[in-house]
Amino acid sequence: MDLKVNLGELSLKNPVMTASGTFGYGLEFTPYGRLEELGAIVVKGLSLKPRKGNPMPRITETPCGMLNAIGLQNIGVEKFIQDKLPLLPWKKTPVVVNLYAQSAAEFADLARILKSEPGVGALEVNISCPNVSQGGLQFGQDPSAAAAVVDRVKSNAGSKPVIVKLSPNVSDIRAVALAAESSGADIISLINTLGGMAVDVGTRKPCLANVFGGLSGPAIKPVALKMVFEVCRAVNLPVIGLGGIVSARDVLEFILVGASAVQVGTASFTRPDKVFSLVGELKELADELEISSWEAFRGSLHI
């Protein structure tokens, strides 16, 4: 079977993308696989100015998952364009830039800077980071705030496809998805991390300096799958599903409930070659299950 998939204007040679913040700027993984074999590379969230991030400790392990509160440490969009992007195989595999900003105006600035970069395949608007005091969840939990951000990004992004990344920390994720759709989003991705916390009863301190963090990994897969299913039924846009994917079977589960592509996050920490090997395993499993085409399989869940 041909693994190729189109998300509107964004064409991928296979549906396996990396997830922002778990794959660095891509280059960290060159010893472990060929970047050009991935569906797309989504880089760490970038802001207008470099960000120092949160104090340590920033990560802690949880049952079948982890919490992180990195706080969006990044080198800033300019330095990324200068130092990293040229080294990425963007001619062969789309590079998606994940965006973080504290206001709709800043998001617009980011879009303007990136719209004319030939190496940028799409923009992913992160309105769902739980680990920053401003600009994360305040957009992701409020449909009208989300709509305003998407609108500003869209009108400054030129022809770049705009992906909107949703937060699971809401009563009804469909409301935010619909708001993003109606304000012009091209693609929806979900889920970002679930808000969570861990503490150490010995020291009586939180395990993260930020107290709260975002939960990711296999633990959250059932939550992610449900939300992806719901959003796929609610909107007419292509959807990228993520949350806890570690195997080719997991990838197919997300496509079965309606996703067009997936992102692999925490799994890249279990082994740096994981996301690369998933592409091969996906092909094998799709053949084994006699899936004839993505069109036939996608959303074909019998209910």
Next chain:
Amino acid sequence: MDLKVNLGELSLKNPVMTASGTFGYGLEFTPYGRLEELGAIVVKGLSLKPRKGNPMPRITETPCGMLNAIGLQNIGVEKFIQDKLPLLPWKKTPVVVNLYAQSAAEFADLARILKSEPGVGALEVNISCPNVSQGGLQFGQDPSAAAAVVDRVKSNAGSKPVIVKLSPNVSDIRAVALAAESSGADIISLINTLGGMAVDVGTRKPCLANVFGGLSGPAIKPVALKMVFEVCRAVNLPVIGLGGIVSARDVLEFILVGASAVQVGTASFTRPDKVFSLVGELKELADELEISSWEAFRGSLHI
């Protein structure tokens, strides 16, 4: 250390309660431990009329957790009072009845029936079941609907303490907690299960006949801990924390963030004697960590 704890009018010999729906009507566990050694026994959710529950399959395993969609199968409140309650050691350990209804009026009826039962130590109002089409989340996700239910139960429950059990499937759980507090709840318990889903790529069917189910077990502990922490800081009521507890260390984590007591759910499936052994382990660990009293330890997280 004396493990005794008071939740307002409700006194427990230790903070370890069972969680509704994971401990049957209590009697199922008599071969595996002494019920009278538990802090309290919370029984399966009861409704006015017996309920058949959802079709099969109803449960599926997930990474470090499980999904269930039992659909509140129960024998009905009358039969419980007649057949089960007299066999429970309610004189030595409070028996808490978990209530499920489809309307505020039905909740009031349940409260009226139970208020004069000497064997009933408290009522737990389940406004957070994700697995029923009516009466579950519609109350748990809406502060004013929650307030209305609590108000009706409270005014019909006589002197029985009323526990309100919250759903984690919300943007801000504090809003619902505050609504419950202001309409007279005596105690808050949280969390119920997180909405989730699992599918089988071989058969292309959902793993649960109900499609969606509730996620429980260690996987959700970080989410539970955060919400318990938040609610403890928002309300002035005693809080019962639960979600993913499997060890004495987990129990202490919930108390450290502010809970007065805890409930043990899915862990009772890992071993039927689990909840009993937790009481002993809790005492040992509290001594090892030199915890002098619950008052001194509760909520003592250094931030």
Next chain:
Amino acid sequence: MKQSINPARPSCLKVQILGISYARSGNFFHLYLEPTPWESRPGQFVMLRPQGWDNDPIWPRPFSICEKNDDSLRIFIQIVGRGTGLISRLQPGSTLHIWGPLGNGFQFSPDMPLLILAGGMGIAPFVGLCKSHPNPELIRFIFGHRMDIGCYPFAELPPASSRIHLQQTGQADIFDFQRLLRQEIEDCPAGSRILACGPTPFLKVVQEYARESVKDAWMSLENKMACGVGACLGCVTMTSSGDYVQTCSHGPVFRAEDVVFEE
């Protein structure tokens, strides 16, 4: 295992693995555990949870008591997924938690002729039953299986019983087996009892034929189980009275006519 326990009640024990022996195919193995003091009945089962499972898998796994004697408790296991795979890699000397005996088990009196119908792993609960039966000549044993017969403990059944096995490798074999089952059920003399265990499609067929020829048939059901003690309501079976009942505590053995197979 040092707990002092009442043999008439179920209990949760910590026991050592005495040995693991593989059957002809590496996918089937016999697990020998320290003996338990339980008074159990054939058809009852246990829940197993190896020490190292921590939080994943979250559930224990249910297995029939295959055979029980003074030296050991024996479980016969087919590797079908992660849990059975993990169990198969345990080492002798390692410990696991076991609770039981669970469920009702098969009821019969020693002087009753028995027609035992087993499909695949459905042989497990009958091994001890047949070997300890005082009158093995009263047992007629029909066994359908997919894998080589050497994978199953069929040869252990008492020679005094009449034993028939039929391997199914294709659709034609399945029809043959169904014909055999129908014949055997029809021919089974009054006053005898039919005991069946195996995959659901097999049990459906047994139920149908037993109903047709009005025979006293009992069958053991398999459902996914979380608690095994009747508490979670996750394993229920629809009964002819219209209620869901817990397979673990009301079963796993049911009168054939009481079971409603849904879908």
Next chain:
Amino acid sequence: MKQSINPARPSCLKVQILGISYARSGNFFHLYLEPTPWESRPGQFVMLRPQGWDNDPIWPRPFSICEKNDDSLRIFIQIVGRGTGLISRLQPGSTLHIWGPLGNGFQFSPDMPLLILAGGMGIAPFVGLCKSHPNPELIRFIFGHRMDIGCYPFAELPPASSRIHLQQTGQADIFDFQRLLRQEIEDCPAGSRILACGPTPFLKVVQEYARESVKDAWMSLENKMACGVGACLGCVTMTSSGDYVQTCSHGPVFRAEDVVFEE
């Protein structure tokens, strides 16, 4: 392990465990793995992930390369929690994924006098370094430890090096050790280099004394790590320039004066 790989770059390999040998206390052990084709430097580390870990623990675990030769890669491990406990129970013949060599490692030239300061498990990266050093007489090795000296591979260090160890069982010993460290650092001749590895309180002391006497000191830091390759930003160290940098990829070895210990 059959992959064809470039020894000059890191890679992720699947290797077998050749053996496990326990040191005097059951909490310390040496893990011998199939040899890897890497060109590595002392102070570099690897990430280990046993095959059976599935989803829990979710992270691999970082360990220094203790010694490397044609026969095996050796890791020296102390059991401190769940992950190291699980690794200690692996059987020879079982496989694990290993990736590396990671990080920068210690830099020095063979004719430089070295003052090596190790605390506890901080001895691990220095064992291979010392044993393969062409001029062991240039090495002065100071080792502070809590457990019996037999738990650590101290006796393996070349006799030609000057070796001092000091066990700390109480507060007085800690002060003695600190005094020793200060003296050694002060006395260390110009043109020599200080290499340190150990727990954070120990490294803070080394940093302070090296600063006081303006010595060329390097130290290897330990932080919790998820990816080990610089991607997650979970393991960062605050540097004197005010930036957080990844300990795994910019370190784990830092110039002592570049490190800012927070809190």
